[in-house]
Amino acid sequence: MKIAFGCDHGGLELKTFLMQKLGEDGHEICDMGTFTKDSCDYPIFARKVARAVAEGVCERGVLVCTSGIGMSIAANKIRGCRAALIHELHGAEFCRRHNDANVICFGQTAVDENTALECARVFLATGFEGGRHARRVNEFED
DSSP states (O other): OEEEEEEOTTSHHHHHHHHHHHHHTTOEEEEOSOOSSSOOOHHHHHHHHHHHHHTTSSSEEEEEESSSHHHHHHHTTSTTOOEEEOSSHHHHHHHHHTTOOOEEEEETTTSOHHHHHHHHHHHHHOOOOOTHHHHHHHHHHO
């Protein structure tokens, strides 16, 4: 699966870790920045990842900032992006199963590396159930 990754300076370490591990799992990695710990604006990278996913350039996205909150808010401004801020496995599964989320967001200070990796793997492996959930997803796409 081709995955777009983005972060700000507050999420660089977790993004780098996730890219390495998910790349080792066989996923194609598309790093959209940032690449340094220099202070930067997270909406720039949230937009890049959200657009890549919404336009079909990448199948899914991963965004990381200090808390994950700003990234999720900014990404959800892009039509066709359904970003979910996740801290645990249940959310990672059900954001896909029931909400057809296509971008997962993490807070580097809110989740440890191994939990984030487990959540990302569940997120990438879980399908959308459709059915009654599709109707609801269509409602918030409008």
